[in-house]
Structures are given as structure tokens and as C-alpha cells.
Amino acid sequence: MAKKPHPLVVVRNSSIAGRGAFARRAIPKGKRIIEYTGKRRPETPEDDEIGTDPIYIFSVGKGIVIDPEIGGGNEARFLNHSCKPNCETVDEEGRIYIEAMRSIQAGEELTFDYLLEVGHAVTERDRKAYPCRCGAPKCRKTLLAPPKKKRKVAAKKKVGVKK
Secondary structure, three states, X not given: XXXXXOOOEEEXXXXXXXXXXXXXXXXXXXXXXXXXXXXXXXXXXXXXXOOOOOOOOEEOOOOEEEEOOOOOOOHHHHOEEOOOOOEEEEEEOOEEEEEXXXXXXXXXXXXXXXXXXXXXXXXXXXXXXXXXXXXXXXXXXXXXXXXXXXXXXXXXXXXXXXX
């Protein structure tokens, strides 16, 4: 039995990387587009290794990941990264959904910011192993999440009781 085409997503060649997911028709801001599916499996140390053909998985907590390469991955696995994405991921009780951050035109490539984490302190080798080709004006040049900003803490005046 042939798989029914997704009503909002079509997969074809991408100028960003390999194959990509594209809007089959116009999609309004806030629309839930597709669920990111695949086999739920335990996270392994190999998931953090740099490979020649990376597979991007979603961590859904408690050491469990969604692996789209096995167990029913769908068109969502073809969404490419962009530093200026038109979609975002939403985690609802361990289920990952892709939603439109803005209105998307028919034929436009669907992207989200991978904010990729490698499970250890990021090195220059890591940054080079996960290059970004999104072409956004303020591209980070890597799929890796930007370093977390140190939170500034305001000094507090000690308030005491006068005697």
C-alpha cells in the first residue's frame, strides 16, 4: 500500500543541503505542520560522535531519543537547519511537532534552528563538523547551538535592621 502524501509537506532537492521539506501550499503563522516521528530508543554514546553522514535525533528526556532513520520517520526528518528559520519545534509530553513561526508561502523550504548539542564542551572540530549552509545574513556558520550567555546578576544592597 502506497503512503499517502502529506497535505502540507513535500520532499525534494534543497539548495541548503541534500533533500529538504517544502510547503505544499501556503501555511499560516502558528499552524502545526507535522510531527517529528521515528523510533524511540535509548540515547547511546555513539549519538554524540561526529560522523560523515550525521543523523539528527531529538532528545525527549530521560535518556530517550527519537530516531527518524528507523521506525517510521516521516517527511519531518527532511527539514533543514536555518539560522533564520520559518518553523520551530514544540515538545508536548515527549512528542515533537513542527510549527510555523511566520506565514510560509507555497513552495518555500521549511526550516528550523537545529540548536544542535553534542554532549560535551564544543570544540572548533565540532563547529567545523557541523557546518551551516543556510545562507541567512547573520548565519552562525554551524548547526551547533550558540554558547549560552552568562546571566548577569545585579548586586544587591544589604538591608539590615537598624539598632
